[in-house]
Amino acid sequence: MAKVKLTVNGRAVSRDVPDTTLLSEFLREDLRLTGTHVGCDTSQCGACVVHVDGKAVKSCTMLAASASGGEVTTVEGLANGELHPMQKAFNDNHGLQCGFCTPGMIMSGVDMVNRYKQAGRELTEEAIRHELEGNICRCTGYHNIVKSIQDAATKM
């Protein structure tokens, strides 16, 4: 067993879990934060993306124990009284259909915009499409996901 101490969405949590517990499992099963989804078993789909210490991470590829001590933000922790601009942009631009990929898309989108802003680079459509390489959506054909991220980038 491993002791996992994390700050999740601003709240300190501590649990004893088997050493092999993935961060995605820890969030979903131990903390019951089921907004983080699991869509594959080969770290390809990105449905599980959360932020660990401010960076986008596929939570299915990280052990809960190795995140210990860190700060985790999940899609549930993004809204701060009101919707995050990225969340709002997904609603405004019909960036989701079944919603399963959406938490990962939103968390990747926020990270992407932040990184480009920090680096002073322009987030073009081409760049967004390239950056989304690790996030699969089966419903939307990406058209409106790209638009949502473009829209949010102007508001973040």
Added chain:
Amino acid sequence: MSDGIGARVKRKEDKRFITGKGKYTDDIRVDNQAYAAFVRSTHAHARVVNLDTSAAEAMDGVIAVLNGHQLTGDGIGNIICGWAINSKDGSPMNMGAWSALATEMVRYVGDAVAVVIADTQAQARLAAEAVEVEYEELPVVVTTPDALADGAPQIHENAPGNLIYDWEIGDQAATDTAIAGASHVTEMEITNNRLSPNPMEPRSAVAIYDEGEDHYTLYTTSQNPHVARLVLSAFYNVAPEHKLRVIAPDVGGGFGSKIYIYPEEITCLWASMKTGRSVKWTSDRSEAFITDAHGRDHISTAKMGFDAAGRILGLKVDTIANFGAYMSLFSSAVPTYLYATLLSGQYNISNIHANVRAVYTNTVPVDAYRGAGRPEACYLVERMMETAAREMGMDPAELRRINFIQEFPHETPVIMTYDTGDFDGNMDKAQAAADVAGFAARKAEAAARGKLRGIGYSAYIEACGIAPSAAVGSLGAGVGLWESAEVRVNPVGTVEILTGSHSHGQGHETTFAQIVAERFGIPIDNVQVVHGDTDKVQFGMGTYGSRSGAVGMSAIVKAMDKVEAKVKKIAAHTLEASEDDIVIEGGEVKVAGTDKSMAWHEVGLAAYLAHNLPEGMEPGLKEGAFYDPVNFTFPAGVYIAEVEVDPETGVTDIVQFTAADDFGTIINPMIVEGQVHGGIAQGVGQAMLEHAVYDEDGQLLSGSYMDYCMPRADDLPSYTLDHNTTVCPNNPLGMKGCGEAGAIGTPPAIINAITDAIGNNDLAMPATPQTVWRAIQAAKAPLAAE
């Protein structure tokens, strides 16, 4: 009404999804939760000689290890195919037995032989690995030609030669004669590649047996919970319908693959009764690849005859469809009534004959996947048209126009009656939006950059809202294909719509609310759409085949008609006016031409107070309706793809993709466009990326996202969409359906464009860079040899 028909209303359901508050089946965990893990065959075809569960049973947390003999011993029935197709000699189709847990034989890699129930998922999975199965391997059949070969291994005893049926439609002699008299005949062999549906949410089930009530509840990833309950009860004997509640909560995409009732749901329900524990199973992606029904997998040869002016005289098609190891729920209907009946495309063709053979192979069962039969038909017809145009030296758009059906209703020789359409108008819109006129210049510019630019058309038609029930019944369907709805007006005037349609991404909570908001003049936020629970909604046939608009919403309209009639009676009584003078407008129920009115909610309250109702009227304001359509609906459109191929690498860029669709009336254009976007992406996936590939031993080679290429954002362009509207005359809103169009119309447009670019028409899907590069080299080869 700003939220009514035609408004781009933002989706009501989004809030829970964007905040992580959606409730999918795997998010549900109940008291006393146990977990199931399946022991699956690692062989494609084998006899089960021995099953040793003793080691697994002794492991930590294991509650039970259950097998197929116990399952069948408890009277759980075999999995059935619900559409009976007879061969052309009149004999019934050869359906082989399929038990949820195999007893003696396994017939594909992934076939379940036992299930472990344990306290945790990890324990269940570990124990499943400890179950020892001794197999006697048998020879394997994987491809359709091999299945029909002389001396091929037999997969089911009652299907000699692995043939399920040999079916035909149309007039063979007349078609042969027509083609014999043609001045040009185009002949092709066409393969429609096998796909894995891959909704992003893996399948999942939570089964809860309540011993005190002798009652079952099943949470499941289903597109049609009532159909699931019906089949689980009537055929699989899990529990009678009144003792089984099926809930399909938020469902993360389906695309057909969540229509069917799979072995896992049956087993979880039964295991819950056996163990007295709630049993949960969630597929991982690897398991999904080897258990979710695959799609497509047709091999066809086709001949199309033309007269000297380019008019089609006849079309003859011979198709073999691979059904995999067992007949899945709707498998038999796909290459027959959903495929061969659409082979007339948008064209006036007097003579068509199609022969379809369905075969067993040692692969995952194959069933409907987005479009189901119609993509296969469209691909065949539209590849033939483009090829014929090239062979005859005609403009491909012009050849299509010459043959477009102009008058409606139009009866095809393959039993469809197209109700309405404007095929030239669709073509005009698509050509304008795609700037076809500027293509030559763009091609020249690309050539200067060393790129091969090509353009390809596809004029698709599909049949949606499969119906009426009596007609599909006469064709072998085991169910009626109507839809039901209930409209409940509450005493405060808010409205609940209970629908038998199921939303797993389609946005029903918004679109359905829009038609109610429009009709009763109330805010859309005062309308709640309820679906996906057999305890709440009386009945429903679910969502597939683009039926929720044309069929599901029509049922809502019918129920609203009844509500409106009662509202008018109450208002007329209260306001002392004639019923005929009552109008509902802007949230008020008024006497036309006077200032007498009641607020909408006052009528609701009056209905429930029942203090002053017309003589003999029942209290309350709630009406239900069943709607059975009179015909299919026929969405149609023209898609144009423009691609650039790098001749050095075969890498293909879709530089522009244009879709002009006729869906009839559109309630929410934003949602409809989203459906088209997603369909196009799946169509591009089939055309360029996706392929479910087996090796000769029946092992699935493309069994993960490392090997099965899902369309990613950077594989796709932004799309250019336009609409052309002819209103469907056969349903109250004039809707045709939009869910599958993209997946149907896209593949031929892409392949026609790539083959145009590279100057070699011999190109199979998926057109990966390697395939395209080879085709480029092959086109050069004759030149090199000269």
